[in-house]
Amino acid sequence: MLDWIEGFDAAAGIVGGIFGFSAFVVAWLTRPSRVNATKIEELQTVNAELQGRVSELEAVIANQPTRDDFHALTLKLSEMGGQISTVSTELQAVSRIAIRIDDFLLNQGGK
CATH class of the missing domain: 1.20.5 (Single alpha-helices involved in coiled-coils or other helix-helix interfaces)
Incomplete structure (x- = not known):
């Protein structure tokens, strides 16, 4: 009777290992996208700052003769x-x- 439990335990271990390995592979494959997301966020911050500066310059130029x-x-x-x-x-x-x-x-x- 306990044989099927041992078989189920072994199968669950294998399935858990496969899921763990799959999670590792997914994390490893998506690592560059997280780096890219960080860089994109930095670029968006710089872009927002530059848009503010450009707006200020446009306001100054609009008041020039x-x-x-x-x-x-x-x-x-x-x-x-x-x-x-x-x-x-x-x-x-x-x-x-x-x-x-x-x-x-x-x-x-x-x-």
Whole structure:
């Protein structure tokens, strides 16, 4: 009667050994995928950081002046240059008038 138990025990031992060996083979075969999963997680972290940096740079670039802005600024500066030339010419005329008045007053003071 105990013979069938011994046979079952031996069969269970063999089946357990096969399952254990199978688990070892599966673990050994999936080892590279776990390493890859770790590397993928690291790359995803770096990617998220870089996406944040790129977003910051895009925000900075969006607030930078454009070519049209610089063109408008150049036109305004040219306009101001012309206005300064006009004021300079007018100031030279005022300076000549001031010199004449000064000469007149100096000549009148001597009489």
